[in-house]
Amino acid sequence: MSEKRDQQARRREQLEQPVQIRYVSPADAPVLDAIVDGSAVKATMSETDAQRREKVESLLGLLDAVGPDESGDEQEAGVRRAIAAVQAARQRERFATQVQMLTEPEPTLGVGWRQVAMAAAAFVVAVSLLFPVLEHNRSEARRIACASNLQQAGMAFGQYAAANNGMMPRGHVQPGSTWWNVGQQPDHEHGASPSNTAHLFILIRQRYVEPETLACPENSAAFVQQLTQNQIDWPSPDAVSYSYQNQYTSDPLRLSRSGHAAVLADKNPLFVMGASGMSFDEKTPRTAASRIHDGRGQSLLTADGGVRWTVSPMLRIPGRGDSTNFWVADGVKTFTGRELPSSPDDSFLVP
Structure with a gap:
């Protein structure tokens, strides 16, 4: 208490001093x-x-x-x-x-929050505009890789033909058998190939190409694994990337036939896999492009070794002035999986 009284006394003395306004x-x-x-x-x-x-x-x-x-x-x-x-x-x-710091540019950096927000908005807009371009470029790169696959396959066809009297890859064929049973075992009674893809798979089995060569980059389910023992075909229709010229003819087809004929292309969109197996899709137009490239078109290998991109399955026949559809057999309206090319020059790529 005495200390507090002393402090109060000192303050009173200060207040009694003359006031100096400084x-x-x-x-x-x-x-x-x-x-x-x-x-x-x-x-x-x-x-x-x-x-x-x-x-x-x-x-x-x-x-x-x-x-x-x-x-x-x-x-x-x-x-x-x-x-x-x-x-x-x-x-x-x-x-x-x-508040002033938030509403005015930072003096050391020269950038305020409004400028940052505007830059972020511009970045979002730029990305939204560039994304389709980038996606198109990636799709174009995959299309080019697909064409490269067919070029390698064309060389493999030439090597196989040179070693097999000019013939295309072809296993044992049983007349009247079904050619769209991809992944099934061969007929043990006759030893016939169960599907047309099994004929194409000969190039892989005999090491003319690696599985990656016959796997389109656009097909996420493509088969790229090492072969299993005694494997003769792709494991399922989804694993198949390319449709091959129908080999179920009475006489083997030779690669030296008309150079314009189709030999290999991205998968035929008219034959699809359903709950009951493979079937012909009546709803899809016969001139539709392959589904592999989102319906934009397909890469095509012809008998002369040429590879090109085409948006239509219609091929012009030199010297005749007309065209043929390589997705279907000429003149056939209904398909059950046993149809054959109508002639040696009829391009009919299955499955």
């Missing part, structure tokens, strides 16, 4: 004197002096708020309230500075 500007001093003397009338002041009076009176208002605190000390209460007022003013100043 922080009032020379221009504000006359206004302060006028307020203290009560000699100035606000209505008769100039506009500048009136503004100064308002500023000085706001400072003096801190003294008006002084009252006794819990201990009854008016001076100590005034000091505390003045400090609190100063702290509140500083807090308002800090808040205003933070």
Whole structure:
């Protein structure tokens, strides 16, 4: 208690000392004197002096708020309230500075949040515009890789023909047997190949090509694994990427036949796998493009070794002035899986 009384006594002594105004500007001093003397009338002041009076009176208002605190000390209460007022003013100043920093560009980087938001929006728009272009480029790259596969397959066909009297790859054929049973075992009684794809698979079995060569990059289910023991065909229709010239003819087809004839192309879209097995899709137009490339077209290998991209399955026959559809046999309307090419020059790629 004695220490507190000493502090209060020292404060009273300080208050009794002559008041020296150190922080009032020379221009504000006359206004302060006028307020203290009560000699100035606000209505008769100039506009500048009136503004100064308002500023000085706001400072003096801190003294008006002084009252006794819990201990009854008016001076100590005034000091505390003045400090609190100063702290509140500083807090308002800090808040205003933070708001200004958010709404104005950062002086060190030269970029504000609005610029960042605009840049992000522009990036999103650019990506949305570029994505179709990038996807098209990837699709185009896969199409080129598919054409490269057929070029390698064409060389393999030539090597096989050179070693087999000019014939295309062909296993044992049982007249009247079904050619769309992909992945099934051969007929044990006759030893006939169960599907047309088994004839094409000879190129893989005899190591003329690797499985990757006959796997289109657009076919996610394509067979690219190592061969299993005694494997003679693709494991399922989905694993097949390319349709091969129908080999179920009475006489073996030779690669030296008309050069325009189709030999291999992306999978025929007219024969599809359903719950009951392979069937002919009556709803799909006969001139539709392969589903492998999302219906855009198909890569095609012809008997002369040429590879090209075509959007239609119609092939023009040189010297005849007409065309043939390599998805179907000429003149056949209904397909049950046993149909044959109508002639040695009829391109009919299955399954």
